[in-house]
Amino acid sequence: MQKNYFLILLLCLCSYSTIYSQGETSNWYFGQGAGVRFTNNGSITPLTNGKLNTVEGCTSISDADGNLLAYTDGITVYNKNHQIVQNGNGLYGDPSSTQSAIMVPKPEDPNIYYIFTVDTSVNDNDPDYGLNYSVLDISMNGGNGAIVQKNVNLLQDSSEKITGVIKDCFDKSIWVITLAAENGSPDFFNTYHCFEVNTSGVNTNAVRNTFANLNIGDPRGYLKLSSDGKKMVSANVSDGVYIYDFEPETGTLSNQLQLTVPGYENQAYGVEFSTEGRFLYLNTFTNENVSQSLLLQYDLNAPDISGSVVIIDQRAAYRGALQMAENGKIYRANPNSYTEGIPFLSVINKPSEKGLAVNYVHNAVSLAGNNVMQGLPPFIQSFFNKTDLIRNPDGTSSATLEICEGDSFILEADNIPGAIYEWEKDGNPIANPNNYFLDISNASLNEAGKYSLKITSADPKVCPILGESAIIVNPAPPNGTLTIVQCDIDNDNSTDGITTINLEQAYIYETNSRDFTFTFYENAANLASNTPITNTIGYINTTPLNQTIYYKATSTKWCDSEGIVEISILPTTVSINPQSPFYACDNNANDSQELGTFDLEMIKLLNYPNLEATFYTSLADASLEQNAVSGILTTASTNLYVRLENSNECQGVDEIALIVNSTPILSFPELHYLCTDGNDLVLNAPDGYDVYKWIKVENGIETIISNSTFIAINEIGNYQLELGYEYITNGGTMVCENSTNFEVKPSNIANIETIEIKDLSDENTIEIFTSGDGDYEFSIDGINFQESPKFENLLPGFVTVYVQDKNGCGVKDEKIAIIGYPKFFTPNGDGAHDNWQIIGVDDMFQPNSLITIYDRYGTLVANISPKNSGWNGNFNGQPLPASDYWFKVNLEDGRIFKGHFALKR
Structure with missing residues (x-):
């Protein structure tokens, strides 16, 4: 493997170097439940347990080891367990304030943190409380913290921006800076107020830096100091971007310079410096509605700073923050609008490079579904006070180094006579007899992590020099000898030792193909000239029986290794497995295909217990180990080829037959009726089958009640008819059956x-x-x-x-x-209608009914009975004249009805 040597030069920092480890910035919480954590190796992982829901302002703080302590939106303070700390509500920040809050540790007191908040007014009814601070004692409530002093006012009114930096490494004071009116009243902002935080607390008498030619009415946007405290930038959306020189010892600003922002996307919001302070980055936008955004880089060492601007990125996006991280990269927030965030952060990977070499990647970091809005958490900029420690061969530097396993690197600082060098890796001391440089040869994966060096000068007046670098060690690909033992199973000649080969089945390649890319070369010259084999699947060896080729394995992180592939060809004759054929029944007798299901895993287990058996539908696939079939296979009758291997070495090829036997097509009525007051129900099955089963199904239990072609059923219920064909196989017989359910319901005479x-x-x-x-x-x-x-x-x-x-x-x-009656009768002796009688009664039906007949004057002229023929039209032996006559019937069933009829002569 090629050895790469990297020089990581730890430059002497100014006498105001940070006294803090970068662990304080390890955890970020922001936006709508979003968060990220930075690990020792420089990587970043999303956090989803945050409680914030803020469109802009937020901040967080961790301890020196990177353990979360607290975070806030400037109004509510949450502890490490994501619970509201005691008395942690009602701080005077604002979710619409650009930098709503910043947390500042009290020098020499690990338990006390000052939370500075800046308010803003979004409407007439929203008061602006200006600049305040509250005191968080992290030791209270068992380490869960409490606000012990709240909303101490420092300025009646201020901008919505705030930043901080170390004043001096000896007295350990910190400057906290905001922009406001000179006297802190609600007025145009022209003064930067610098408040000192020292071991005694917050000095309420600020150092005021007033600029007569500064008149800020739109104070939206970020305020940032460079990590060494020498430069400050103030972004004021529509009122411009200003840079200053800052003197940490005195808290004074000078040399105000307004930058020119190009294009119409000229409203600056997010700002950040590269680690060494040379480059300044702006994140600009167009307006409050549909917006375009620019990411700009300025070279602060250039004679014409405004003229040095480079557009790093341009796209449709809204305003957002820029924030340095402990890994030396700058992260960018780019929501779609004021209220619509996105679940990604973008990143400037190499902010100390010039121009497009910064390697900007848009939407590079997933936030696991939670959205970043406009704000990212600001920190005391001194936490990032380091020059990039990795010196690249081209003379540039960066904060993180990625190497491959087996590479070497050197970490080196200035050799200062009399100085004490203290090395650490991930917070653990390293014994290093070389003092000012650390030489790591043939790095293993364990060499990855965060390396720190503290140089204490022999001169007690000089601040310690501190530095860190993150080393990422990527796994190296395997570099052993790959082997391929291939069976010669060509159709033309299986004994010549020449055959097609799937190089991707080489041992090691097969088990590492997801992690590494393998490229194969026919000889060492082709490897040297990078002329690879193009047909890795279907390669034909050029030397019979045994041949050596070469490979290169490359990881996704561009780590590579080289090795050889030993190819052995075994002359092979395809054998017929003695247990073949294997049988199955047609799955569906009613469709047009005969398809059966075969358990290939069971065939493998029973017939190839000590070999690796893989099934293929063609000999070519078996040779190249492509398109294997496995598990449960549904197919028509076919032949398969079984490639047999041991430790990825071909042992031979078998051929097996899969035969699908027909299943009966069954047609039988689903419903039958049993006459419960009659004989048994006799049912006949269709003819022409080898197996008959009549089954009674009751409570899910199936009971065979007959194996005849017919059955007599005397019980209602659920039944099943099963018919089958019987086949002779190489192992005996098998039956392919089909069944249908039917129901017997009761019926009877009414x-x-x-x-x-x-x-x-x-x-x-x-x-x-x-x-x-x-x-x-x-x-x-x-x-x-x-x-x-x-x-x-x-x-x-x-x-x-x-x-x-x-x-x-x-x-x-x-x-x-x-029952009814005739409407007339004609008693003339012609044999038709000679008598009048009630219809529907006789000597069998209501024979005791009483029928009386009256003339039109009500005179009773006849009494008749259903038992006789009726009235003949005479009264006292004499014929009555033609006329209407009335009747009354008293039926035997109790009914009475009356009516009339006509007598016609």
Whole structure:
């Protein structure tokens, strides 16, 4: 493997170097439940346990080891367990304030943090509380913290921006800076107020830096210091971008310079410096509605700073923050609008490079579905006070180094006479006899992590020099000898030692193909000239039986290794497996294909217990190990080829036959009826099958009740008929069966419960009421049947009604009488209509009914009985004249009715 040496030069920092480790910035919480964590190796992972929901302002703080302590939107403070700290509500920040808050540790007191907040007013009813601070004691409540002092006012009114930097490494003071009016009143902003935080607390008497030619009315946008405290930038959306020189010892600003922002996307919001302070980055936007955004780089060492601007990125996006991270990269927020965030952060990977060499990647970091809005958490900029420690061969530098396993690197600082060098890796001391440089040869994966160096000068007046670098060690690909043992199973000649080969089946390649890319070369010269084999699947060896080729393995991180592939070709004859063929039944007898299901895993287990058996549908696929079939295979009758291997070495090829036998096509009615008051139900199965099974199904239990072609059933219920073909196989016999379910329901002859007769009218009707298990139809002539039990418009007289079971269980009949009377009669002796009598009564039907007849004057002229022929028209032996006569009938069933009729002569 090629050895790469990297020089990581730790330059002497100014006397105001940070006294803090970068662990304080390890955890960020922002936006709508979004967050990220930076690890020792420089990588970044999303956090989804945050409680913030803020469109802009936010901040967080961790301890020196990177353990979360607290975070806030400037209003509510959450602890490491994402609970609101005691008294942690109602701070005077604002979610619409650009930098709503910043957390500042109290020098020499690990438990006290000052939370500085800047308010803003978004409408007439929203007061602006200006600049305040609250005190968080992280040791209270078992380490969960409490706000012990809240909203101490420093300025009546201020801008919505704030930043901080270390004043001096000896007295350990910190400057906290904001922009406001000179006297802190609600007015145009022209003064930067620098408040000192020291071991005594917050000095409320600020150092004021007033600029007569500064008149800021739109103070939206970020305020940032360079990590060494020497430069400051102030972005003020529509009122411009200003840069200053800053003197940390005195808190004074000088040399105000307004930058020119190009294009119409000229409203600056997010700002950040590269780690060494040479380059300044702006994140600009167009307006409050549909917006375009620019990411700009300025070279602060250039004679014309505004003229040095480079557009790093341009796209449709809204305003957003820029924030340095402990890995030396700058992260960018780019929501779609004021209220619509996105679940990604973008990143400037090499902010100390010039121009497009910064390697900007848009939407590079996933936030696991949570959205970043406009704000990212600001920190004391001194946390990032380091020059990029990785010196690249081209003279540039960066904060993170990625190498491959087995590479070497050197970490080196200035060799200062009399200085003490203290090395650490991931916070653990390293014994290094070389003092000012650390030489790591043949790096293993364990060499990855964060390296730190503290140089203490022999001169007690000089601040310690501190530095860190993140080393990422990527796994190296395998570099052992790959082997391929291939069976020569060509159709033309299986003994010549020349065959097609799938190089991608080489041992090691197969087990590492997801992590590494393998390229194969026919000889060492082709490897040297990078002329690879193009047909890695289907390669034909050029040397019979044994051949050596070469490979290069490359990881996704561009780590590579080289090695050889030993190819061995075994002359092979395809054998027929003695257990073949294997049989299955057609899955669906009713479709047009005969497809059976075969368990290849079971075939493998029973027939190839000590070999790696893989099934293929063609000999070519078996040779190249492509398109393997496995598991449960549904197919028509076919042949398969079984490639047999041991430790990825071909041992031979078998051929097996898969035969699909026909399954009976079964047609049988799903419903049958048993006459419960008659004989057994006899059912006959279709002819032409080898196996018959009649099955009773009850409560999910199946019981075979007959193996005959027919069955007599005397119980209702659920049944199954199963028919099968019997086949002779190489292992005995098999049966392919098909079944159908059917139900036997009860039926019987009807019981006529009653017949409702509506007679003695012009529209006589009857309706038959029955009971029973059958399905019945009705008739009054025994021939023509109907579904309805009701018959209408019937003539009077005697009628037989019939009730028939549709399921063949019999017919029930009953004779009834429909009572009526003739409208006239002609007693002239011609044998037609000679007597008048009630119809539907006789000596069998209501024989004791009483019938009386009257003339028009009410004189009783006759009494007749249903038992005789009726009235002949005479009274006292003499014929009565033609006329209307009246009658009264007292039926035996209790009914009484009256009417009249005509006597005609």
